[in-house]
Amino acid sequence: MKKLSVLAVVAATCALFSAYAQAAGGEIAVIVKSANSNYWQNVQKGATAAMGNAKGYTMTFQGPAAESAIADEVNMVENAVNRHVAGIVLAPSDPDALVPAMKKAWEAHIPVVLIDSMVSDSGKQYYQSFLSTDNTKAGELCAKAMIEAVGQTGKIAIMSYVPGAGSEIGRVGGFRKYIETHSKLQVVGPFYSQSQMATALNQTTDVLAANPDLKGIFGANEPTAVGMGRALQQSGKSGKVAAIGFDGNQDLQGFVRDGTIRAIAVQSSYQMGYKGIETVVSVIEKKPVQKQVDTGVMMVNKQNLDSPEAKNVLY
Incomplete structure:
Protein backbone atom coordinates (compact mmCIF):
# COMPACT_ATOMS: atom_id res chain seq x y z
CA MET A 1 0.00 0.00 0.00
CA LYS A 2 2.84 2.31 0.96
CA LYS A 3 4.60 1.46 -2.32
CA LEU A 4 1.47 2.41 -4.27
CA SER A 5 1.27 5.73 -2.43
CA VAL A 6 4.86 6.57 -3.31
CA LEU A 7 4.21 5.70 -6.94
CA ALA A 8 1.12 7.89 -6.92
CA VAL A 9 3.10 10.84 -5.56
CA VAL A 10 5.83 10.32 -8.17
CA ALA A 11 3.22 10.12 -10.93
CA ALA A 12 1.53 13.28 -9.70
CA THR A 13 4.85 15.11 -9.51
CA CYS A 14 5.75 14.03 -13.06
CA ALA A 15 2.37 15.17 -14.32
CA LEU A 16 2.82 18.54 -12.62
CA PHE A 17 6.30 18.93 -14.10
CA SER A 18 5.02 17.98 -17.55
CA ALA A 19 2.22 20.52 -17.30
CA TYR A 20 4.68 23.22 -16.26
CA ALA A 21 7.09 22.28 -19.03
CA GLN A 22 4.27 22.48 -21.55
CA ALA A 23 3.18 25.86 -20.18
CA ALA A 24 6.72 27.26 -20.35
CA GLY A 25 7.59 26.05 -23.83
CA GLY A 26 6.18 24.69 -27.07
CA GLU A 27 5.05 26.15 -30.38
CA ILE A 28 4.13 29.79 -30.81
CA ALA A 29 1.99 30.28 -33.92
CA VAL A 30 2.39 33.68 -35.59
CA ILE A 31 -0.54 34.16 -37.97
CA VAL A 32 -0.74 37.34 -40.06
CA LYS A 33 -3.06 38.75 -42.71
CA SER A 34 -0.87 37.69 -45.64
CA ALA A 35 2.52 36.02 -46.00
CA ASN A 36 3.20 37.80 -49.29
CA SER A 37 3.96 41.45 -48.45
CA ASN A 38 7.19 42.98 -47.19
CA TYR A 39 5.27 44.47 -44.28
CA TRP A 40 4.29 41.08 -42.87
CA GLN A 41 7.69 39.61 -43.69
CA ASN A 42 9.17 42.38 -41.54
CA VAL A 43 6.86 41.24 -38.73
CA GLN A 44 8.33 37.77 -39.24
CA LYS A 45 11.89 39.15 -38.97
CA GLY A 46 11.06 40.76 -35.63
CA ALA A 47 9.37 37.62 -34.33
CA THR A 48 12.29 35.45 -35.42
CA ALA A 49 14.74 37.77 -33.65
CA ALA A 50 12.72 37.62 -30.43
CA MET A 51 12.72 33.83 -30.53
CA GLY A 52 16.46 33.98 -29.78
CA ASN A 53 15.51 34.89 -26.19
CA ALA A 54 12.57 32.48 -25.96
CA LYS A 55 14.29 29.34 -24.76
CA GLY A 56 12.28 26.15 -25.11
CA TYR A 57 9.91 27.57 -27.70
CA THR A 58 9.58 27.09 -31.44
CA MET A 59 7.79 29.39 -33.87
CA THR A 60 5.67 28.85 -36.95
CA PHE A 61 4.76 31.75 -39.24
CA GLN A 62 1.94 31.73 -41.76
CA GLY A 63 -0.66 33.88 -43.47
CA PRO A 64 -3.09 33.59 -46.39
CA ALA A 65 -2.07 34.37 -49.97
CA ALA A 66 -4.10 37.60 -49.78
CA GLU A 67 -5.43 39.79 -46.97
CA SER A 68 -8.94 39.33 -48.34
CA ALA A 69 -8.75 35.54 -47.80
CA ILE A 70 -10.29 35.86 -44.35
CA ALA A 71 -11.64 32.29 -44.18
CA ASP A 72 -8.13 30.96 -44.75
CA GLU A 73 -6.82 32.92 -41.77
CA VAL A 74 -9.69 31.64 -39.60
CA ASN A 75 -8.72 28.07 -40.56
CA MET A 76 -5.09 28.75 -39.63
CA VAL A 77 -6.10 29.87 -36.14
CA GLU A 78 -8.41 26.88 -35.69
CA ASN A 79 -5.65 24.51 -36.84
CA ALA A 80 -3.25 26.08 -34.33
CA VAL A 81 -5.79 25.49 -31.56
CA ASN A 82 -6.31 21.89 -32.69
CA ARG A 83 -2.58 21.16 -32.49
CA HIS A 84 -2.47 22.67 -28.99
CA VAL A 85 0.11 25.39 -29.54
CA ALA A 86 1.49 27.21 -26.50
CA GLY A 87 0.40 30.63 -27.74
CA ILE A 88 -0.80 32.59 -30.77
CA VAL A 89 0.34 35.97 -32.11
CA LEU A 90 -2.42 37.09 -34.46
CA ALA A 91 -2.95 39.96 -36.91
CA PRO A 92 -6.72 39.63 -37.56
CA SER A 93 -7.82 40.45 -41.10
CA ASP A 94 -11.43 41.04 -40.01
CA PRO A 95 -12.72 42.38 -36.67
CA ASP A 96 -15.60 39.90 -36.43
CA ALA A 97 -14.67 36.79 -38.43
CA LEU A 98 -11.68 35.88 -36.24
CA VAL A 99 -13.55 36.13 -32.92
CA PRO A 100 -15.04 32.58 -32.89
CA ALA A 101 -11.59 31.09 -33.57
CA MET A 102 -10.11 33.26 -30.80
CA LYS A 103 -12.83 32.01 -28.47
CA LYS A 104 -11.76 28.43 -29.23
CA ALA A 105 -8.20 29.35 -28.26
CA TRP A 106 -9.47 30.94 -25.03
CA GLU A 107 -11.50 27.83 -24.19
CA ALA A 108 -8.39 25.71 -24.79
CA HIS A 109 -6.36 27.99 -22.45
CA ILE A 110 -4.14 29.15 -25.33
CA PRO A 111 -3.16 32.82 -24.93
CA VAL A 112 -3.68 35.14 -27.90
CA VAL A 113 -1.74 38.36 -28.46
CA LEU A 114 -3.10 40.62 -31.21
CA ILE A 115 -0.87 42.77 -33.40
CA ASP A 116 -1.65 45.45 -36.00
CA SER A 117 -5.47 45.27 -35.98
CA MET A 118 -8.17 45.13 -33.33
CA VAL A 119 -11.19 42.84 -33.18
CA SER A 120 -14.73 43.89 -32.29
CA ASP A 121 -15.84 44.30 -28.68
CA SER A 122 -17.26 40.77 -28.62
CA GLY A 123 -13.70 39.41 -28.85
CA LYS A 124 -11.99 41.57 -26.23
CA GLN A 125 -12.09 38.91 -23.52
CA TYR A 126 -10.34 36.38 -25.77
CA TYR A 127 -6.98 38.14 -26.15
CA GLN A 128 -4.45 39.12 -23.49
CA SER A 129 -2.67 42.05 -25.16
CA PHE A 130 -2.93 44.21 -28.28
CA LEU A 131 0.16 45.71 -29.93
CA SER A 132 -0.28 48.14 -32.79
CA THR A 133 0.13 51.54 -34.29
CA ASP A 134 -2.48 53.97 -33.02
CA SER A 268 7.27 49.61 -36.70
CA SER A 269 6.17 46.23 -38.06
CA TYR A 270 9.45 44.69 -36.84
CA GLN A 271 8.57 45.76 -33.30
CA MET A 272 5.10 44.23 -33.62
CA GLY A 273 6.69 40.88 -34.37
CA TYR A 274 9.42 41.22 -31.74
CA LYS A 275 7.18 42.47 -28.95
CA GLY A 276 4.41 40.09 -29.99
CA ILE A 277 6.66 37.12 -29.20
CA GLU A 278 7.95 38.70 -25.98
CA THR A 279 4.40 39.42 -24.84
CA VAL A 280 2.91 36.00 -25.58
CA VAL A 281 5.85 34.31 -23.80
CA SER A 282 5.20 36.53 -20.77
CA VAL A 283 1.52 35.54 -20.78
CA ILE A 284 2.40 31.84 -21.06
CA GLU A 285 4.80 32.20 -18.14
CA LYS A 286 2.22 34.08 -16.03
CA LYS A 287 4.07 37.40 -16.11
CA PRO A 288 2.09 40.67 -16.20
CA VAL A 289 1.54 42.36 -19.58
CA GLN A 290 -0.17 45.55 -20.71
CA LYS A 291 -3.57 45.15 -22.33
CA GLN A 292 -2.66 47.66 -25.06
CA VAL A 293 0.73 48.81 -26.40
CA ASP A 294 1.28 51.58 -28.98
CA THR A 295 4.17 50.51 -31.23
CA GLY A 296 4.42 53.97 -32.82
CA VAL A 297 4.46 55.59 -36.25
CA MET A 298 6.90 57.98 -37.98
CA MET A 299 6.27 60.34 -40.87
CA VAL A 300 9.13 59.88 -43.34
CA ASN A 301 9.85 62.38 -46.13
CA LYS A 302 12.78 63.22 -48.41
CA GLN A 303 14.40 65.32 -45.68
CA ASN A 304 14.59 62.57 -43.03
CA LEU A 305 14.59 59.48 -45.25
CA ASP A 306 18.23 58.66 -44.53
CA SER A 307 18.16 59.50 -40.82
CA PRO A 308 18.94 56.81 -38.21
CA GLU A 309 15.39 57.18 -36.86
CA ALA A 310 13.88 56.41 -40.27
CA LYS A 311 16.22 53.48 -40.89
CA ASN A 312 15.01 51.91 -37.64
CA VAL A 313 11.48 51.55 -39.06
CA LEU A 314 12.00 51.28 -42.85
CA TYR A 315 12.39 47.83 -44.34
Whole structure:
Protein backbone atom coordinates (compact mmCIF):
# COMPACT_ATOMS: atom_id res chain seq x y z
CA MET A 1 0.00 0.00 0.00
CA LYS A 2 2.84 2.31 0.96
CA LYS A 3 4.60 1.46 -2.32
CA LEU A 4 1.47 2.41 -4.27
CA SER A 5 1.27 5.73 -2.43
CA VAL A 6 4.86 6.57 -3.31
CA LEU A 7 4.21 5.70 -6.94
CA ALA A 8 1.12 7.89 -6.92
CA VAL A 9 3.10 10.84 -5.56
CA VAL A 10 5.83 10.32 -8.17
CA ALA A 11 3.22 10.12 -10.93
CA ALA A 12 1.53 13.28 -9.70
CA THR A 13 4.85 15.11 -9.51
CA CYS A 14 5.75 14.03 -13.06
CA ALA A 15 2.37 15.17 -14.32
CA LEU A 16 2.82 18.54 -12.62
CA PHE A 17 6.30 18.93 -14.10
CA SER A 18 5.02 17.98 -17.55
CA ALA A 19 2.22 20.52 -17.30
CA TYR A 20 4.68 23.22 -16.26
CA ALA A 21 7.09 22.28 -19.03
CA GLN A 22 4.27 22.48 -21.55
CA ALA A 23 3.18 25.86 -20.18
CA ALA A 24 6.72 27.26 -20.35
CA GLY A 25 7.59 26.05 -23.83
CA GLY A 26 6.18 24.69 -27.07
CA GLU A 27 5.05 26.15 -30.38
CA ILE A 28 4.13 29.79 -30.81
CA ALA A 29 1.99 30.28 -33.92
CA VAL A 30 2.39 33.68 -35.59
CA ILE A 31 -0.54 34.16 -37.97
CA VAL A 32 -0.74 37.34 -40.06
CA LYS A 33 -3.06 38.75 -42.71
CA SER A 34 -0.87 37.69 -45.64
CA ALA A 35 2.52 36.02 -46.00
CA ASN A 36 3.20 37.80 -49.29
CA SER A 37 3.96 41.45 -48.45
CA ASN A 38 7.19 42.98 -47.19
CA TYR A 39 5.27 44.47 -44.28
CA TRP A 40 4.29 41.08 -42.87
CA GLN A 41 7.69 39.61 -43.69
CA ASN A 42 9.17 42.38 -41.54
CA VAL A 43 6.86 41.24 -38.73
CA GLN A 44 8.33 37.77 -39.24
CA LYS A 45 11.89 39.15 -38.97
CA GLY A 46 11.06 40.76 -35.63
CA ALA A 47 9.37 37.62 -34.33
CA THR A 48 12.29 35.45 -35.42
CA ALA A 49 14.74 37.77 -33.65
CA ALA A 50 12.72 37.62 -30.43
CA MET A 51 12.72 33.83 -30.53
CA GLY A 52 16.46 33.98 -29.78
CA ASN A 53 15.51 34.89 -26.19
CA ALA A 54 12.57 32.48 -25.96
CA LYS A 55 14.29 29.34 -24.76
CA GLY A 56 12.28 26.15 -25.11
CA TYR A 57 9.91 27.57 -27.70
CA THR A 58 9.58 27.09 -31.44
CA MET A 59 7.79 29.39 -33.87
CA THR A 60 5.67 28.85 -36.95
CA PHE A 61 4.76 31.75 -39.24
CA GLN A 62 1.94 31.73 -41.76
CA GLY A 63 -0.66 33.88 -43.47
CA PRO A 64 -3.09 33.59 -46.39
CA ALA A 65 -2.07 34.37 -49.97
CA ALA A 66 -4.10 37.60 -49.78
CA GLU A 67 -5.43 39.79 -46.97
CA SER A 68 -8.94 39.33 -48.34
CA ALA A 69 -8.75 35.54 -47.80
CA ILE A 70 -10.29 35.86 -44.35
CA ALA A 71 -11.64 32.29 -44.18
CA ASP A 72 -8.13 30.96 -44.75
CA GLU A 73 -6.82 32.92 -41.77
CA VAL A 74 -9.69 31.64 -39.60
CA ASN A 75 -8.72 28.07 -40.56
CA MET A 76 -5.09 28.75 -39.63
CA VAL A 77 -6.10 29.87 -36.14
CA GLU A 78 -8.41 26.88 -35.69
CA ASN A 79 -5.65 24.51 -36.84
CA ALA A 80 -3.25 26.08 -34.33
CA VAL A 81 -5.79 25.49 -31.56
CA ASN A 82 -6.31 21.89 -32.69
CA ARG A 83 -2.58 21.16 -32.49
CA HIS A 84 -2.47 22.67 -28.99
CA VAL A 85 0.11 25.39 -29.54
CA ALA A 86 1.49 27.21 -26.50
CA GLY A 87 0.40 30.63 -27.74
CA ILE A 88 -0.80 32.59 -30.77
CA VAL A 89 0.34 35.97 -32.11
CA LEU A 90 -2.42 37.09 -34.46
CA ALA A 91 -2.95 39.96 -36.91
CA PRO A 92 -6.72 39.63 -37.56
CA SER A 93 -7.82 40.45 -41.10
CA ASP A 94 -11.43 41.04 -40.01
CA PRO A 95 -12.72 42.38 -36.67
CA ASP A 96 -15.60 39.90 -36.43
CA ALA A 97 -14.67 36.79 -38.43
CA LEU A 98 -11.68 35.88 -36.24
CA VAL A 99 -13.55 36.13 -32.92
CA PRO A 100 -15.04 32.58 -32.89
CA ALA A 101 -11.59 31.09 -33.57
CA MET A 102 -10.11 33.26 -30.80
CA LYS A 103 -12.83 32.01 -28.47
CA LYS A 104 -11.76 28.43 -29.23
CA ALA A 105 -8.20 29.35 -28.26
CA TRP A 106 -9.47 30.94 -25.03
CA GLU A 107 -11.50 27.83 -24.19
CA ALA A 108 -8.39 25.71 -24.79
CA HIS A 109 -6.36 27.99 -22.45
CA ILE A 110 -4.14 29.15 -25.33
CA PRO A 111 -3.16 32.82 -24.93
CA VAL A 112 -3.68 35.14 -27.90
CA VAL A 113 -1.74 38.36 -28.46
CA LEU A 114 -3.10 40.62 -31.21
CA ILE A 115 -0.87 42.77 -33.40
CA ASP A 116 -1.65 45.45 -36.00
CA SER A 117 -5.47 45.27 -35.98
CA MET A 118 -8.17 45.13 -33.33
CA VAL A 119 -11.19 42.84 -33.18
CA SER A 120 -14.73 43.89 -32.29
CA ASP A 121 -15.84 44.30 -28.68
CA SER A 122 -17.26 40.77 -28.62
CA GLY A 123 -13.70 39.41 -28.85
CA LYS A 124 -11.99 41.57 -26.23
CA GLN A 125 -12.09 38.91 -23.52
CA TYR A 126 -10.34 36.38 -25.77
CA TYR A 127 -6.98 38.14 -26.15
CA GLN A 128 -4.45 39.12 -23.49
CA SER A 129 -2.67 42.05 -25.16
CA PHE A 130 -2.93 44.21 -28.28
CA LEU A 131 0.16 45.71 -29.93
CA SER A 132 -0.28 48.14 -32.79
CA THR A 133 0.13 51.54 -34.29
CA ASP A 134 -2.48 53.97 -33.02
CA ASN A 135 -4.12 53.90 -36.45
CA THR A 136 -6.48 56.79 -35.75
CA LYS A 137 -3.54 58.98 -34.76
CA ALA A 138 -1.57 57.77 -37.79
CA GLY A 139 -4.47 58.64 -40.08
CA GLU A 140 -4.61 62.11 -38.54
CA LEU A 141 -0.87 62.61 -39.17
CA CYS A 142 -1.40 61.69 -42.83
CA ALA A 143 -4.32 64.11 -43.09
CA LYS A 144 -2.23 66.88 -41.53
CA ALA A 145 0.54 66.24 -44.07
CA MET A 146 -2.05 66.31 -46.85
CA ILE A 147 -3.45 69.68 -45.76
CA GLU A 148 0.07 71.09 -45.51
CA ALA A 149 0.68 69.93 -49.09
CA VAL A 150 -2.55 70.99 -50.84
CA GLY A 151 -4.11 73.66 -48.64
CA GLN A 152 -7.65 74.01 -47.34
CA THR A 153 -9.69 73.61 -50.52
CA GLY A 154 -9.84 71.35 -53.56
CA LYS A 155 -10.31 67.66 -54.19
CA ILE A 156 -8.39 64.69 -52.77
CA ALA A 157 -8.87 60.92 -53.10
CA ILE A 158 -8.54 58.05 -50.62
CA MET A 159 -7.17 54.73 -51.87
CA SER A 160 -7.90 52.21 -49.12
CA TYR A 161 -7.46 48.44 -48.79
CA VAL A 162 -9.82 45.95 -47.05
CA PRO A 163 -13.10 47.49 -45.84
CA GLY A 164 -13.84 46.68 -42.22
CA ALA A 165 -10.32 45.63 -41.24
CA GLY A 166 -9.55 47.00 -37.78
CA SER A 167 -6.52 49.00 -38.92
CA GLU A 168 -8.44 50.36 -41.93
CA ILE A 169 -11.32 51.60 -39.79
CA GLY A 170 -9.00 53.57 -37.53
CA ARG A 171 -6.56 54.74 -40.19
CA VAL A 172 -8.97 55.90 -42.89
CA GLY A 173 -11.50 57.02 -40.29
CA GLY A 174 -8.87 59.16 -38.57
CA PHE A 175 -7.78 60.60 -41.90
CA ARG A 176 -11.30 61.50 -43.02
CA LYS A 177 -12.36 63.01 -39.70
CA TYR A 178 -9.27 65.23 -39.54
CA ILE A 179 -9.79 66.38 -43.14
CA GLU A 180 -13.46 67.15 -42.44
CA THR A 181 -12.80 69.08 -39.23
CA HIS A 182 -9.66 70.96 -40.30
CA SER A 183 -10.31 71.80 -43.97
CA LYS A 184 -12.90 72.23 -46.69
CA LEU A 185 -11.32 69.60 -48.93
CA GLN A 186 -13.66 67.42 -50.98
CA VAL A 187 -12.96 63.69 -50.59
CA VAL A 188 -13.33 61.22 -53.47
CA GLY A 189 -13.61 57.59 -52.39
CA PRO A 190 -12.48 55.57 -50.54
CA PHE A 191 -11.66 52.93 -53.13
CA TYR A 192 -10.77 49.46 -51.85
CA SER A 193 -7.85 47.57 -53.41
CA GLN A 194 -8.26 44.45 -51.23
CA SER A 195 -4.54 45.00 -50.55
CA GLN A 196 -3.71 44.07 -54.14
CA MET A 197 -1.08 46.32 -55.73
CA ALA A 198 -2.32 45.76 -59.29
CA THR A 199 -5.88 46.62 -58.25
CA ALA A 200 -4.67 49.81 -56.56
CA LEU A 201 -2.71 50.75 -59.68
CA ASN A 202 -5.80 50.36 -61.89
CA GLN A 203 -8.08 52.13 -59.44
CA THR A 204 -5.69 55.07 -59.05
CA THR A 205 -5.28 55.34 -62.83
CA ASP A 206 -9.06 55.54 -63.16
CA VAL A 207 -9.39 58.10 -60.34
CA LEU A 208 -6.70 60.34 -61.87
CA ALA A 209 -8.38 60.17 -65.28
CA ALA A 210 -11.84 60.89 -63.86
CA ASN A 211 -10.61 63.76 -61.69
CA PRO A 212 -8.13 65.91 -63.63
CA ASP A 213 -8.45 68.58 -60.93
CA LEU A 214 -7.32 66.22 -58.15
CA LYS A 215 -4.86 67.95 -55.80
CA GLY A 216 -3.94 65.09 -53.48
CA ILE A 217 -4.21 61.33 -52.96
CA PHE A 218 -3.74 59.05 -49.93
CA GLY A 219 -2.65 55.39 -50.20
CA ALA A 220 -3.57 53.75 -46.90
CA ASN A 221 -1.35 50.64 -46.77
CA GLU A 222 1.74 49.16 -48.43
CA PRO A 223 0.37 47.44 -51.57
CA THR A 224 -2.18 50.22 -52.09
CA ALA A 225 0.43 52.96 -51.77
CA VAL A 226 2.82 51.13 -54.12
CA GLY A 227 0.05 50.80 -56.73
CA MET A 228 -0.81 54.46 -56.23
CA GLY A 229 2.82 55.50 -56.76
CA ARG A 230 3.15 53.46 -59.95
CA ALA A 231 -0.09 54.91 -61.31
CA LEU A 232 1.15 58.44 -60.63
CA GLN A 233 4.36 57.72 -62.52
CA GLN A 234 2.64 56.03 -65.46
CA SER A 235 0.13 58.86 -65.81
CA GLY A 236 2.77 61.59 -65.65
CA LYS A 237 1.29 62.96 -62.41
CA SER A 238 4.35 62.41 -60.18
CA GLY A 239 4.93 65.57 -58.17
CA LYS A 240 1.82 67.20 -59.66
CA VAL A 241 -0.64 65.42 -57.35
CA ALA A 242 0.46 65.47 -53.71
CA ALA A 243 0.62 61.85 -52.56
CA ILE A 244 0.79 60.59 -48.97
CA GLY A 245 1.46 56.87 -48.45
CA PHE A 246 1.54 54.34 -45.66
CA ASP A 247 4.26 51.81 -44.69
CA GLY A 248 7.89 51.79 -45.71
CA ASN A 249 9.16 49.10 -48.08
CA GLN A 250 11.85 49.67 -50.72
CA ASP A 251 9.35 50.71 -53.41
CA LEU A 252 7.82 53.38 -51.18
CA GLN A 253 11.23 54.65 -50.11
CA GLY A 254 12.09 55.04 -53.79
CA PHE A 255 8.89 57.00 -54.42
CA VAL A 256 9.74 59.35 -51.56
CA ARG A 257 13.30 59.78 -52.84
CA ASP A 258 12.20 60.69 -56.37
CA GLY A 259 9.30 62.89 -55.27
CA THR A 260 6.44 60.67 -56.49
CA ILE A 261 5.18 60.41 -52.89
CA ARG A 262 5.56 63.38 -50.58
CA ALA A 263 5.61 61.44 -47.28
CA ILE A 264 4.93 57.99 -45.87
CA ALA A 265 3.63 57.06 -42.43
CA VAL A 266 5.79 54.15 -41.31
CA GLN A 267 4.77 51.67 -38.64
CA SER A 268 7.27 49.61 -36.70
CA SER A 269 6.17 46.23 -38.06
CA TYR A 270 9.45 44.69 -36.84
CA GLN A 271 8.57 45.76 -33.30
CA MET A 272 5.10 44.23 -33.62
CA GLY A 273 6.69 40.88 -34.37
CA TYR A 274 9.42 41.22 -31.74
CA LYS A 275 7.18 42.47 -28.95
CA GLY A 276 4.41 40.09 -29.99
CA ILE A 277 6.66 37.12 -29.20
CA GLU A 278 7.95 38.70 -25.98
CA THR A 279 4.40 39.42 -24.84
CA VAL A 280 2.91 36.00 -25.58
CA VAL A 281 5.85 34.31 -23.80
CA SER A 282 5.20 36.53 -20.77
CA VAL A 283 1.52 35.54 -20.78
CA ILE A 284 2.40 31.84 -21.06
CA GLU A 285 4.80 32.20 -18.14
CA LYS A 286 2.22 34.08 -16.03
CA LYS A 287 4.07 37.40 -16.11
CA PRO A 288 2.09 40.67 -16.20
CA VAL A 289 1.54 42.36 -19.58
CA GLN A 290 -0.17 45.55 -20.71
CA LYS A 291 -3.57 45.15 -22.33
CA GLN A 292 -2.66 47.66 -25.06
CA VAL A 293 0.73 48.81 -26.40
CA ASP A 294 1.28 51.58 -28.98
CA THR A 295 4.17 50.51 -31.23
CA GLY A 296 4.42 53.97 -32.82
CA VAL A 297 4.46 55.59 -36.25
CA MET A 298 6.90 57.98 -37.98
CA MET A 299 6.27 60.34 -40.87
CA VAL A 300 9.13 59.88 -43.34
CA ASN A 301 9.85 62.38 -46.13
CA LYS A 302 12.78 63.22 -48.41
CA GLN A 303 14.40 65.32 -45.68
CA ASN A 304 14.59 62.57 -43.03
CA LEU A 305 14.59 59.48 -45.25
CA ASP A 306 18.23 58.66 -44.53
CA SER A 307 18.16 59.50 -40.82
CA PRO A 308 18.94 56.81 -38.21
CA GLU A 309 15.39 57.18 -36.86
CA ALA A 310 13.88 56.41 -40.27
CA LYS A 311 16.22 53.48 -40.89
CA ASN A 312 15.01 51.91 -37.64
CA VAL A 313 11.48 51.55 -39.06
CA LEU A 314 12.00 51.28 -42.85
CA TYR A 315 12.39 47.83 -44.34
